Amino acid sequence: MTNIDYIDQLKWRYATKKFDSTRAISDNDLEKLLDAIQLSASSYGLQPYEVMVIKDEETRKKLHLAAFEQPQILDASYVFVFAANTVIDEGYLDRYINNIVETRNMTKEDLSGMKNMIMNAVISQSAENKIEWAKKQAYLALGNLLSAAAHYQLDVCPMEGFNAAQFDEILNLKEKNLASAVIATVGFRHKDDGLQHTSKVRKPKEELFNRI
Numbered sequence: 001m002t003n004i005d006y007i008d009q010l011k012w013r014y015a016t017k018k019f020d021s022t023r024a025i026s027d028n029d030l031e032k033l034l035d036a037i038q039l040s041a042s043s044y045g046l047q048p049y050e051v052m053v054i055k056d057e058e059t060r061k062k063l064h065l066a067a068f069e070q071p072q073i074l075d076a077s078y079v080f081v082f083a084a085n086t087v088i089d090e091g092y093l094d095r096y097i098n099n100i101v102e103t104r105n106m107t108k109e110d111l112s113g114m115k116n117m118i119m120n121a122v123i124s125q126s127a128e129n130k131i132e133w134a135k136k137q138a139y140l141a142l143g144n145l146l147s148a149a150a151h152y153q154l155d156v157c158p159m160e161g162f163n164a165a166q167f168d169e170i171l172n173l174k175e176k177n178l179a180s181a182v183i184a185t186v187g188f189r190h191k192d193d194g195l196q197h198t199s200k201v202r203k204p205k206e207e208l209f210n211r212i
């Protein structure tokens with residue numbers, strides 16, 4: 001699908017309800033999608049989330065029950081759980097600063113102004129505010145996943161229809177200082193999924209955009 005116009009790629013994608021459980025996405029395709037998530041923009045570059053990449057059938061059976069038995073959880077190749085970091089403290093920031101130091105061959109002193117700014121703007125916020133903010137960043141990564149998957153002709157269903165507390169429990173996220181934010185199932189559409197043939201329902205541009 002790489003030679004196809006980007007907008008046509010976006011028209012091709014849809015939130016897949018019925019996946020073809022007989023087809024599995026390749027390791028190479030999986031890595032492309034993980035690359036797209038990794039390359040997502042985030043506020044200050046902090047990437048305050050982790051993504052669980054779940055193939056294991058037993059785990060998926062449990063998640064299926066905790067996601068109102070939506071069939072995508074069982075039939076897709078993978079379930080991605082975007083989980084916000086719940087401990088975003090000075091130690092977290094220091095690990096990010098160290099990454100910049102190593103990646104860009106800089107010194108910590110070079111980055112002291114940046115560190116102070118992020119300490120004031122982000123780290124000093126309440127835990128609740130930080131988790132909300134972290135979840136928003138995770139949604140950006142989800143958006144990137146949707147676009148990248150369309151580009152590679154892979155199918156995704158983004159999903160909020162799940163019990164986050166139960167997901168956290170099943171995946172032991174609390175122990176990892178994570179809280180599930182949003183999920184996505186990834187695989188191939190089933191040829192019988194009628195939704196792939198339906199027209200996109202979107203606000204008209206006159207309503208969506210205010211050009212001033």
Ligand SMILES: Cc1cc2nc3c(=O)[nH]c(=O)nc-3n(C[C@H](O)[C@H](O)[C@H](O)COP(=O)(O)O)c2cc1C
Binds near residue numbers: 162
């Ligand atoms: C954040 C988010 C959560 C969603 N949750 C669900 C869900 O739990 N189950 C589902 O079948 N579809 C879910 N959808 C799919 C939307 O219904 C779908 O994206 C929307 O109707 C637009 O259709 P399209 O994506 O096929 O163009 C979700 C979409 C988004 C972006």
